[in-house]
Amino acid sequence: MTPNTDPNEKPGFFDKPSNVAWILRIFYALCILLFVTDFVVHRHIYTSWEEIPAFYALYGFVACVVLVLIAKQMRHVLMRSETYYDKDTEEESHVDR
Amino acid sequence: MWIVDLPPFLPFFIGAIIALLLPPKLRPVFMLLIPVWGGLNLFFTHSLSQGVNWQLMGFTLELMNVDKLSVMFGYLFHIAAFLALLFALHVKDPLQQIASLLYAGSALGAVFSGDLLSLFLFWELLALTSVWLVLARRTDRATRAAMRYLLLQVLSGVLLLAGALLHYRDTGSLSFDHIGLSSVASWLLFIAFGIKAAFPGLHTWLTDAYPEATATGTVFLSAFTTKVAIFALARCFAGTELLIYIGAAMTCFPIFYAVIENDLRKVLAYSLINQLGFMVCGIGIGTALALNGAVAHAFNDVIFKGLLFMTMGAVLHRVGHVLGSDLGGLHKTMPRTTMFCIVGAASISAFPLFSGFVSKSMVMAALIEQGHDILWLMLLFASAGVFHHAGIKIPFFAFFAHDSGLRPKEAPLNMQLAMFGAAVLCIAIGSNPQWLYQLLPWENSYVPYDLTHTLTQLQLLFFSALAFVWLNKQGMYPPELRSVNLDMEWFYRRLLPATATRVRGVVSTLWCGLRDWVMDHWHAMPQMSPSSSYSAAQLTRRMAAVLAILLLLSYLSLP
Numbered sequence: 171m172t173p174n175t176d177p178n179e180k181p182g183f184f185d186k187p188s189n190v191a192w193i194l195r196i197f198y199a200l201c202i203l204l205f206v207t208d209f210v211v212h213r214h215i216y217t218s219w220e221e222i223p224a225f226y227a228l229y230g231f232v233a234c235v236v237l238v239l240i241a242k243q244m245r246h247v248l249m250r251s252e253t254y255y256d257k258d259t260e261e262e263s264h265v266d267r
Numbered sequence: 268m269w270i271v272d273l274p275p276f277l278p279f280f281i282g283a284i285i286a287l288l289l290p291p292k293l294r295p296v297f298m299l300l301i302p303v304w305g306g307l308n309l310f311f312t313h314s315l316s317q318g319v320n321w322q323l324m325g326f327t328l329e330l331m332n333v334d335k336l337s338v339m340f341g342y343l344f345h346i347a348a349f350l351a352l353l354f355a356l357h358v359k360d361p362l363q364q365i366a367s368l369l370y371a372g373s374a375l376g377a378v379f380s381g382d383l384l385s386l387f388l389f390w391e392l393l394a395l396t397s398v399w400l401v402l403a404r405r406t407d408r409a410t411r412a413a414m415r416y417l418l419l420q421v422l423s424g425v426l427l428l429a430g431a432l433l434h435y436r437d438t439g440s441l442s443f444d445h446i447g448l449s450s451v452a453s454w455l456l457f458i459a460f461g462i463k464a465a466f467p468g469l470h471t472w473l474t475d476a477y478p479e480a481t482a483t484g485t486v487f488l489s490a491f492t493t494k495v496a497i498f499a500l501a502r503c504f505a506g507t508e509l510l511i512y513i514g515a516a517m518t519c520f521p522i523f524y525a526v527i528e529n530d531l532r533k534v535l536a537y538s539l540i541n542q543l544g545f546m547v548c549g550i551g552i553g554t555a556l557a558l559n560g561a562v563a564h565a566f567n568d569v570i571f572k573g574l575l576f577m578t579m580g581a582v583l584h585r586v587g588h589v590l591g592s593d594l595g596g597l598h599k600t601m602p603r604t605t606m607f608c609i610v611g612a613a614s615i616s617a618f619p620l621f622s623g624f625v626s627k628s629m630v631m632a633a634l635i636e637q638g639h640d641i642l643w644l645m646l647l648f649a650s651a652g653v654f655h656h657a658g659i660k661i662p663f664f665a666f667f668a669h670d671s672g673l674r675p676k677e678a679p680l681n682m683q684l685a686m687f688g689a690a691v692l693c694i695a696i697g698s699n700p701q702w703l704y705q706l707l708p709w710e711n712s713y714v715p716y717d718l719t720h721t722l723t724q725l726q727l728l729f730f731s732a733l734a735f736v737w738l739n740k741q742g743m744y745p746p747e748l749r750s751v752n753l754d755m756e757w758f759y760r761r762l763l764p765a766t767a768t769r770v771r772g773v774v775s776t777l778w779c780g781l782r783d784w785v786m787d788h789w790h791a792m793p794q795m796s797p798s799s800s801y802s803a804a805q806l807t808r809r810m811a812a813v814l815a816i817l818l819l820l821s822y823l824s825l826p
Contacts, residue, residue, distance in 0.1 A: 182599050184667060185670070194736065197729075197732070201729050201730065201733050207722060208726065213718065213719040213723065214717075214719040216635045217640050224726065225723075226726040226727045229644075229647060229648075229730075230651045230726065230729070230730035230731040231730040231731065231733055231734045232734075233647070233731065234651055234652065234655050234730075234731045234735065235734050235737075237522060237526060240523060242745045244523055244524075244752075245527050245750075245752075247753075250752070252751055253751075255751060255761070256408070
């Protein structure tokens with residue numbers, strides 16, 4: 171399917187940078203709220219890790235950053251062209267002939 | 268008169284034959300009625316069932332082994348079959364139609380099997396019927412992937428048969444019940460189940476074949492094969508400690524691949540392994556809470572993973588591909604599919620009020636209860652990771668991100684209805700977990716919604732999302748690239764063929780050398796003029812050959 175944008179098309183809700191900025195602002199506010207709640211509410215502690223203040227928030231953030239950074243490095247080792255395996259089979263069938 | 272005590276696979280198998288004979292216009296509607304009728308039949312008769320046994324070569328096949336575990340999976344597979352058939356209602360290809368009915372029937376046969384021999388029959392039928400859903404894509408790539416898929420699936424079946432027979436020799440019993448990891452036979456069964464459950468290293472058939480199947484085929488595939496394996500592990504290997512470590516590994520390694528994978532259905536295939544990891548872990552812990560968590564998560568996963576595969580199937584159906592690098596902005600013309608995808612994403616990420624939350628937290632709680640702190644941290648990492656790749660990446664790159672300029676039509680009505688049904692189930696189970704909990708096979712008193720659980724889960728998810736936003740703003744998020752990422756399949760798709768080619772080269776060089784050497788000496792033998800004494804020359808050669816053979820034989824016969 172080829173792109174077929176209509177030049178007269180009205181820009182959508184997410185096309186306006188101001189709308190996106192507002193969504194992000196609300197999102198940041200919720201994050202702060204959740205972070206602060208951790209110090210207000212008494213939550214149950216099951217493991218020693220959970221005694222760290224705002225453990226889940228910090229862990230979630232760090233985990234995802236580490237995940238993405240490692241995955242990026244994995245690309246250097248694991249990434250091949252889209253036709254990597256196809257080429258292989260072509261060569262093979264060539265040899266067979 | 269309509270309700271009879273039948274093994275649940277029979278309506279599907281008989282239905283498949285009838286469907287084949289029906290005119291193409293009637294066929295889809297008729298197919299849709301099969302899981303409805305089968306499900307009602309199961310609901311009304313399972314408590315009265317006397318068991319259905321067939322005799323085969325001196326063995327008894329128990330085809331209707333009813334307990335809470337099999338009934339729960341029975342309901343699940345009827346729901347999954349109904350939703351998937353509805354999603355595929357527009358498909359006109361009889362191959363896919365019949366294969367999907369037989370496939371769903373085989374899964375039902377497997378979970379109601381009372382003995383390992385019946386399990387083996389349905390185990391192999393699962394492989395033989397599902398492969399057509401990949402082949403039906405009718406591309407060269409899909410055909411090759413289907414053959415690799417079939418090879419590993421049949422290997423699993425062979426191991427299962429060998430394990431079952433050895434187990435019979437050891438114990439004199441073929442009953443499909445708790446076995447535990449001890450004898451050679453149990454190890455064979457363990458690996459057979461492990462292949463279908465996508466243990467690390469044995470998982471490549473899944474990430475290889477599922478993204479190559481048809482748009483509707485993957486929805487069926489994601490529901491049955493792996494969940495039958497989870498069922499079998501829960502039956503035979505509950506409480507096997509090794510499974511905890513295997514499960515933890517399964518939750519963690521696929522998420523790295525999922526982050527850098529471009530084909531969005533392959534991202535979902537990796538995240539399927541991640542979800543299976545939670546279930547395998549729960550089975551390994553083996554407490555009532557953990558086992559309930561494992562099977563409850565299997566139940567939810569079939570629905571929300573099915574929903575996610577449906578949304579990507581809808582995109583594939585309309586756009587013709589699901590490459591993250593070439594999609595984006597589809598929310599403008601596929602708003603409903605976008606909404607359904609977000610519901611699926613929220614469910615798989617275990618947002619409170621969505622189905623994943625009420626089952627995944629059971630496994631996490633069981634891990635803490637047993638004092639596995641490090642493994643708990645691994646699973647928490649995987650929970651954050653799954654939100655990152657399945658919860659954000661899938662909806663974001665497909666429906667938002669940069670505008671790709673693609674303006675496909677909204678998904679066909681039947682697809683929308685199927686996605687709607689799955690989305691409603693995700694939210695209904697998530698907000699009323701007692702509906703699911705009353706089906707659970709073991710004693711259960713778990714309360715998912717308390718302040719601690721809800722707050723900590725929200726913190727984990729929001730700050731994972733914050734990491735995504737931050738990495739994107741910093742330009743550190745890896746862009747979607749058209750590429751292939753090497754996985755374990757490299758060993759049999761690249762290393763093994765390359766080694767074979769090289770070995771063939773060496774052997775053929777050696778063979779040619781040997782042949783030349785022999786021919787040289789052959790020709791060096793005294794030649795007599797053929798006209799005068801041809802027979803004498805031939806005689807000499809034959810005698811020489813016979814002498815050589817005699818010499819060889821005398822060597823061999825030495826004590």
